Amino acid sequence: MGIHVARFKTGNEVHWGWVRARQVVPVPGQYPSLGAFLEHGQERAWAMSVGGAGKGLPLAEVEVLSPVTSPCNVVCQGQNYRSHMLEVGLxxxxxxxxxxxxxxxSSLTSSTGDIVRPKRVRMLDYEVELGLIIGRRIDGPLQVTRARLHEVVAGLVMGNDISARxxxxxxxxxxxxxxxxxxxPVGPFLYLLAPEDLVRLMDLRLSLSVNGELRQNASTAEMIYPPEETLTELSEVMDLFPGDLVLTGTPSGVGAGRTVSRLARGVGSFIRLFLSDRMLAKLILKSSNPAAYLKEGDVIRASISSPDGVIHLGMQENRVVAQESVTVVDGTAPAIRVGGI
Structure with missing residues (x-):
């Protein structure tokens, strides 16, 4: 069975820790990035989980940060769930x-950080996704198999692919x-994989609600391209490094899905032939239901777990806020506040 770890802040200091029973036990050492923790700290975390040693801090009393750190690659899969493709008419x-x-x-934030809606964005959408954390350098073509996936993927995280539709x-x-x-938003926990966890990988439940209304609820069994196929193909395209994040797509229930599926039924495939992509996009915008998208004050809650609870990636709770006015003074401007990275 794998273990949960967290990156957290107490006072002005950032630490990594092994998570147990609502507490986090600091892992000795300083690790400025996720890559550094995977290289030098994860073995210590595993050893602590076996020995059970160490004094824990209540999770409620620390600030849990994103376990994925910048700079890193954030690679995403599009339309990788059957239900999501069906809801957009594909x-x-x-x-x-x-x-x-x-x-x-630079889009990374924590599992509790505010999501800032830019002033020009009207259709702010959500996408809960399972994230794979790369555990070793990949600098050439590599045949990845399910049975040996843990040799390439150090662990799992939960992500939300917020989108300006x-x-x-x-x-x-x-x-x-x-x-x-x-x-x-990523986290709160990084689940470090053990070989026996691989049988649960394609049976994880993804769930997301907005203001208490369930919007997404599906299984990773819906994936069209599973992690081993995805990483095999990516290895032919680009280099990946320890600490990089691969987001594996989202199931149905996104705000845009409701609009697109309704519009597709309305215009029909024949009429669609005479519409350019830009014309169709404008039609989608005009037909959109504002209630389907995120607005200031909305609270998004998301979770990913296996049915037996062995793999659980914690709970995300993010609030949508408006972008603050930016006043330029002497060529400088205050930065938008980004919580918990």
């Missing part, structure tokens, strides 16, 4: 390629639409 059985895009690592649709720029600061 046939998952016809999909013949694995879709990748990037998020800026209006910018994504009108401008066609996924990177910009998904990379604003605070658009990637």
């Amino acid at each position: 046939d998952p059985d016809a999909k013949d390629f694995n879709q990748f895009f990037r998020k800026a690592c 209006d910018l994504q649709l009108i401008e066609g720029q996924w990177h910009k639409a998904k990379s604003f600061r605070t658009f990637c």
Whole structure:
């Protein structure tokens, strides 16, 4: 069985710790990044979990930070769940390629950090996702198998791929639409994988609610491209490093899904042939139900766990806030507040 670890702050100091029974036991040593912790600290965390030694701090009395640290690669999969493809009018059985895009690592925030809605964004959306943490350097093609996935993936985290759908649709720029600061809440915990955990990987339950209303509730069994296939293909494309994050897609229930599926039924496939992507995007924006998207004051709660509770990635609770006014003075501007990174 794997173990849970957390990156946390007490006073002005940042530590890593082994999580047990609502407490976090500090791991000896200083690790300025997730990569450094994986290289030098995780063995100590494993040893502590076996020995059970160490005095714990109540989790409620520390500030839990994102376990993923910047700089790092944040690679995402698009349309990787069958239900999500169906809700946007696409046939998952016809999909013949694995879709990748990037998020800026400056979008990282904690599991309790505020999500800042930029002033120009009207369609702010959510996507709960299972995240894979790379545990070893990959600098060339590598055949990854499920049985040996733990040799490549150090652990699992929960992420939320916050998206500005209006910018994504009108401008066609996924990177910009998904990379604003605070658009990637991660954590609270990093679950370090053990070989026996791999049988649970495709039976994890993803759940997300907005203001108490359940919006997403599905299983990783819906994935079209499972982690081993995804990492095998990524290894042919790019280098990956310890501490990098791969987000594996989201199931149905996103705000945009409701609009697109309704619109697809309305316009029909024949009429769609005469619409450019930009025209269709504008039609989607015009037809959108504002209630489907996030607004200031909304609270998003998300969780990922196995049915037996062995793998549980904690609970995210993030509030949506408005972007504060930025006043330029002598060529400088105050930074947007980003909680818990």
